[in-house]
Every structure is written in structure tokens, then in C-alpha cells.
Amino acid sequence: MGAVCCRPTPVDFDGEVNLFHFVLLRCVGKGAFGKVRVVQHKQTRDLYALKYINKAKCVKMKAVPNVIQERRLLEEVDHPYIVNLRYAFQDDENCFFVLDLMLGGDLRSIFSVGFPSRKWYNAQASQPASGVPESSPLTTLKTDRDIKPDNILLDEKGNAHLTDFNIAVHFSDRKLTGVAGSMAYMAPEILTKRGYTCHIDWWSLGVCAYELIFGRRPFRGRTNGDLTHSITKDPLKWPEDAEKKCSRSGMIALKALLERDTTKRLGCRPNGEGYRDIQTNAWFKSIDWETLETKEQVPPFVPDSKKANFDASHELEELLLEDNPLKAKQRKANQDNLTAEMRQMEEQFTTYDFKKMQRRSYYPHNQQLISTATATSSAIASSRPETPADGLRPDGVSIHGNGNSIELRHSEGDATKPEMAEKDYR
Numbered sequence: 001m002g003a004v005c006c007r008p009t010p011v012d013f014d015g016e017v018n019l020f021h022f023v024l025l026r027c028v029g030k031g032a033f034g035k036v037r038v039v040q041h042k043q044t045r046d047l048y049a050l051k052y053i054n055k056a057k058c059v060k061m062k063a064v065p066n067v068i069q070e071r072r073l074l075e076e077v078d079h080p081y082i083v084n085l086r087y088a089f090q091d092d093e094n095c096f097f098v099l100d101l102m103l104g105g106d107l108r109s110i111f112s113v114g115f116p117s118r119k120w121y122n123a124q125a126s127q128p129a130s131g132v133p134e135s136s137p138l139t140t141l142k143t144d145r146d147i148k149p150d151n152i153l154l155d156e157k158g159n160a161h162l163t164d165f166n167i168a169v170h171f172s173d174r175k176l177t178g179v180a181g182s183m184a185y186m187a188p189e190i191l192t193k194r195g196y197t198c199h200i201d202w203w204s205l206g207v208c209a210y211e212l213i214f215g216r217r218p219f220r221g222r223t224n225g226d227l228t229h230s231i232t233k234d235p236l237k238w239p240e241d242a243e244k245k246c247s248r249s250g251m252i253a254l255k256a257l258l259e260r261d262t263t264k265r266l267g268c269r270p271n272g273e274g275y276r277d278i279q280t281n282a283w284f285k286s287i288d289w290e291t292l293e294t295k296e297q298v299p300p301f302v303p304d305s306k307k308a309n310f311d312a313s314h315e316l317e318e319l320l321l322e323d324n325p326l327k328a329k330q331r332k333a334n335q336d337n338l339t340a341e342m343r344q345m346e347e348q349f350t351t352y353d354f355k356k357m358q359r360r361s362y363y364p365h366n367q368q369l370i371s372t373a374t375a376t377s378s379a380i381a382s383s384r385p386e387t388p389a390d391g392l393r394p395d396g397v398s399i400h401g402n403g404n405s406i407e408l409r410h411s412e413g414d415a416t417k418p419e420m421a422e423k424d425y426r
């Protein structure tokens with residue numbers, strides 16, 4: 001009898017993908033709505049990252065549209081330098097994203113312990129920033145991501161990949177006006193609210209590159225107002241020892257990325273010319289773009305596979321504190337009494353299986369994706385989904401949203417560092 005009850009439930013691999021298809025391995029991270037853990041597909045034995053989002057928490061934080069938007073955008077893209085979606089599904093408690101596994105950690109952690117060849121990583125990160133997923137027929141896709149060192153993850157070989165699409169949106173000819181994300185990396189045209197388009201990604205990449213090279217961000221401020229002023233008005237300054245850390249051509253490239261006038265900003269010329277400008281830029285001339293694009297180059301840093309991004313504290317926390325640890329459960333048959341938001345999630349966070357389904361575009365239908373709970377409210381003015389995460393983010397920005405408005409509070413960690421001397425690099 002005992003033997004019968006303990007026998008594992010047979011897994012139906014011909015049916016829709018669900019949590020029973022995976023062996024749950026260790027936790028590697030924690031996000032605003034849930035955790036990330038390594039999983040192994042029971043049939044293919046492939047390893048992935050499973051990001052799971054608690055549905056009740058997501059409703060409470062008015063993030064249902066963001067999660068659906070993230071799932072839709074991720075289904076559309078298939079790019080060698082993006083953390084691609086492989087499966088999506090849900091159960092009664094959680095929404096699940098099964099993603100390419102990045103065991104090398106994020107760029108902020110890597111560079112905080114000191115590491116050369118920042119240019120190489122900037123070149124890799126510029127690949128998806130060019131907005132064209134080569135291996136996808138959806139070549140019109142241009143999205144805005146929350147580009148910052150924390151969202152650039154390395155795989156076990158050391159290749160950099162962009163992640164975190166929960167505030168990403170499609171760009172069309174229409175300019176956007178919403179404000180969401182990590183303020184320190186935001187382009188001035190977002191903060192001045194005059195409307196913006198995909199040019200903002202090149203600015204964010206410039207902020208990331210500057211930070212990776214000099215260990216501090218180019219524009220800083222103790223309050224939101226100070227930071228906004230700095231990003232929109234302050235001249236670009238360089239550390240005293242800038243020339244020891246960066247070549248002259250590097251500083252010229254950084255200055256061109258951190259150009260407030262989008263008609264002059266490096267990377268922004270239309271019809272792919274901007275990306276060609278990056279490729280032919282003097283700073284990047286040592287990069288072999290062809291083999292970079294095909295991942296044929298050996299990255300300058302290979303993460304230590306023994307340390308492999310595993311933070312034991314997540315494991316311990318799961319064991320000691322989690323009163324409801326993740327477990328595959330059969331779905332309830334009756335889904336009749338769901339709230340409007342739960343129903344929206346049920347209907348729109350659809351299953352995706354990269355082995356069985358073609359990637360599809362939801363564009364332009366997802367332009368107006370809003371919560372069913374607030375769909376009647378005329379107060380939703382933002383053309384961009386807002387990040388409802390509440391609390392201090394690693395970039396020192398706390399984001400407080402109520403579904404209709406968002407407030408960004410910036411706390412600056414490096415204000416005590418020596419003042420920078422301004423120099424002009426032309």
C-alpha cells in the first residue's frame with residue numbers, strides 16, 4: 001500500500017507543459033514577485049531557469065498586465081543575446097517562465113570584483129539593443145528594456161544576455177511617455193516627458209558602460225529631483241583617473257552614447273544605420289562583429305563553474321522560512337469563482353512550449369494591455385506598463401506604484417566618492 005502511494009505520478013509529456021515535467025533544483029535568485037530556481041526537464045534532461053511569480057502577490061501589487069506583457073514579449077523574441085523564453089505555463093498559485101539558464105551571474109557582481117574587457121561586454125549587450133532579433137522573422141520588433149548591469153546575465157561560458165522584460169514594450173512610430181524602470185539608467189527624454197522611442201536603450205547602454213568602466217554612474221543625485229536635474233542638465237564629467245581606466249576612443253564613444261540630442265546620439269540613426277555606426281566606431285574597431293554575433297568568440301572571462309551563481313542563502317531561506325515551498329500540484333477542476341484579475345491571468349498568461357509551438361507576435365495588440373480591474377478607469381494614462389515593485393532595488397531606486405502612477409525615489413550610495421573633474425573629449 002505504502003509503495004503504491006509513494007510511486008511518482010507518471011508524467012504526460014504529450015500533454016501541455018506543466019511543473020510535473022521538471023525536476024526542481026536549487027534556488028538561484030529572488031525577484032519582486034517570486035523566485036528563480038534551476039530546473040531540469042525530465043525528458044530532455046536540459047537545464048533551465050524557472051522564474052515563478054505568485055499570482056496573489058501579483059494581483060495585490062497590480063502587476064497582472066506587466067506579467068502578461070512580459071510573457072508575450074518573451075514569446076516573440078528569440079535572440080542569441082537575450083535570456084530566451086522556452087516554456088510558459090501556470091498552476092493555481094503561480095505563473096511560470098522557463099528561461100535559458102545563466103549560471104555566470106550578473107555583470108554588476110562580476111565587475112564589482114574587478115574585471116577587464118568591459119568593451120567586449122558592451123559590444124555583446126549592444127546586440128539585442130539593436131532591436132532586431134536576427135533569428136526571428138519579427139524584424140520590426142523594437143522593445144525598450146530596463147537595461148542596467150543587474151539585468152545583463154552571463155551564461156556558463158561568459159556570454160552576456162539581456163533579461164528582465166517586465167517593463168518592456170514595443171516601440172512603434174508613436175512616441176511613449178510612461179515612466180518606469182531604474183531611474184539612474186533612464187534617458188533624459190523619458191524624464192522630461194516629451195515622448196521617447198527606442199533611442200533610450202543606447203543612452204542606458206552608455207550609462208551601463210560608464211559604470212562598468214569607472215565604478216560609478218555618470219549622473220547622480222540624492223533625491224529624485226536632483227537625479228532628474230543631473231540626467232537632463234549636468235555636463236558629462238569624468239573621474240580624475242579616467243584616462244587610466246579608459247582609452248580616449250572609449251571616452252568619445254561614451255560621450256556619443258550619453259548625448260541628450262537623440263538626432264546626434266550614437267546608435268540612433270534610422271534603418272539600421274545607427275547599429276552600423278556602433279560597429280564602425282573607433283572604440284569597437286577591435287571587435288570582430290561577425291563571430292561575436294554567432295557566439296564563436298571565447299569570452300574574456302569564463303565564470304567559475306563551481307561557484308556558478310548559486311547563493312546558498314536562497315536555499316536556506318527556502319528550507320527554513322518558506323511555509324509553502326514550490327511543488328508541482330494538479331490544477332483545481334473548478335475555475336468559476338475567480339476575481340477579474342485572476343481570470344485575466346488565467347486567460348492571457350497562455351501556455352508556451354518552444355518545442356511544439358511557433359513563436360508568435362502579439363504586436364500591435366498588446367499596446368493597450370491594461371488590468372481588467374482598472375480597465376474602466378480613465379486614470380490609466382501611461383502608454384507604458386509600470387513597474388509595481390515596491391522596495392529598494394539594487395540600483396538604489398525604490399519604485400512605488402499604485403497602478404495609475406509611479407514614484408521613483410533614488411538613494412545614492414556613492415555620494416562620498418571624490419568629485420569628478422570635467423574634461424572634454426571630442
Ligand SMILES: Nc1ncnc2c1ncn2[C@@H]1O[C@H](COP(=O)(O)OP(=O)(O)OP(=O)(O)O)[C@@H](O)[C@H]1O
Pocket residue numbers: 028029030031032033034035036049051083099100101102103106153163164166309389
Ligand atoms: N535565466 C536566469 N538564469 C539564472 N539566474 C537567473 C535567471 N533569471 C534571473 N536569475 C537570477 O534571479 C534573480 C531574480 O531575477 P528576477 O528577474 O526574478 O528578478 P529581478 O531582476 O529583481 O526582476 P523583477 O524586477 O522582475 O523582480 C536575478 O538577480 C538573477 O540572479
